Amino acid sequence: MFPIRDHNPSGRTPFVTLALLAANVLVFLAYYPAATSDFALARFYMHWGLVPLRLMSGEGYETLLTHMFLHGGWMHLAGNMLFLWIFGDNLEDQMGHFGFLLFYLAAGLAAAGLQIAADPGSSVPMVGASGAIAGVMGGYLLLFPRARVDVLLILVIFFRIFALPAWLVLGLWFGIQLVSGLATPTDAGGVAYWAHAGGFIAGLVLTLPVWLRRGAGGYWQATQGQPPHPQAGYPLQRSAIPRVPRRR
Numbered sequence: 001m002f003p004i005r006d007h008n009p010s011g012r013t014p015f016v017t018l019a020l021l022a023a024n025v026l027v028f029l030a031y032y033p034a035a036t037s038d039f040a041l042a043r044f045y046m047h048w049g050l051v052p053l054r055l056m057s058g059e060g061y062e063t064l065l066t067h068m069f070l071h072g073g074w075m076h077l078a079g080n081m082l083f084l085w086i087f088g089d090n091l092e093d094q095m096g097h098f099g100f101l102l103f104y105l106a107a108g109l110a111a112a113g114l115q116i117a118a119d120p121g122s123s124v125p126m127v128g129a130s131g132a133i134a135g136v137m138g139g140y141l142l143l144f145p146r147a148r149v150d151v152l153l154i155l156v157i158f159f160r161i162f163a164l165p166a167w168l169v170l171g172l173w174f175g176i177q178l179v180s181g182l183a184t185p186t187d188a189g190g191v192a193y194w195a196h197a198g199g200f201i202a203g204l205v206l207t208l209p210v211w212l213r214r215g216a217g218g219y220w221q222a223t224q225g226q227p228p229h230p231q232a233g234y235p236l237q238r239s240a241i242p243r244v245p246r247r248r
Helices: 015-031 038-048 052-056 063-069 074-095 097-118 130-143 166-183 193-213 217-223
Strands: 002-006 148-155 158-165
Touching: 002 074, 015 063, 015 074, 015 097, 038 063, 052 063, 052 097, 063 097, 074 097, 074 130, 074 193, 097 130, 097 193, 130 166, 130 193, 148 166, 158 166, 166 193
Parallel strands: none
Antiparallel strands: 002 148, 148 158
């Protein structure tokens, strides 16, 4: 089950969101298909990815930025770019182009900070834009808690699209990150759950000035938590794949 689009059109061209999408894709295409072996790819990640132990020893400060534009595979890249495309344009619309860029980078740094704090002695490189994108999701939740988000549910041969409120989709996602972070040993590698949680919290905090300028609770009351403009409409059709009934 994952989001595929929202019903919240932006009022301006999201130049920064598009530039970030392009940068992530181009950087990935520059190194991943050209990797001659898994060993060469691992060396690349060790050099340009964020390694907490290396950073704590006073080296590799540039990786605080570079790790946000690296990905571990095609699906990792595609998933992150989908989330950035769905939620990024609306925050850029509210914050302006330059403000959104600063917000995105700050959320990514905060995400890295919490992951480092969780395991400062880790030698596992962290790569991916998901910490910064989690910040975008946190900001989106604060400004548009009741915006509708279409979620695709896939169960074997059955699939269906549901329109759910953003607070449910994003709140559930954040809860999964917290539970998974608490349940997963910090030195286990894999998904950087604490980076996701840290980015999400940072996104909420960094979006507070925008929310306050719009009236805080009064903004929610005036908009009912929905986008302050007409929402986009999409036809939600039933799956064309027939369901096979259980035989008795």
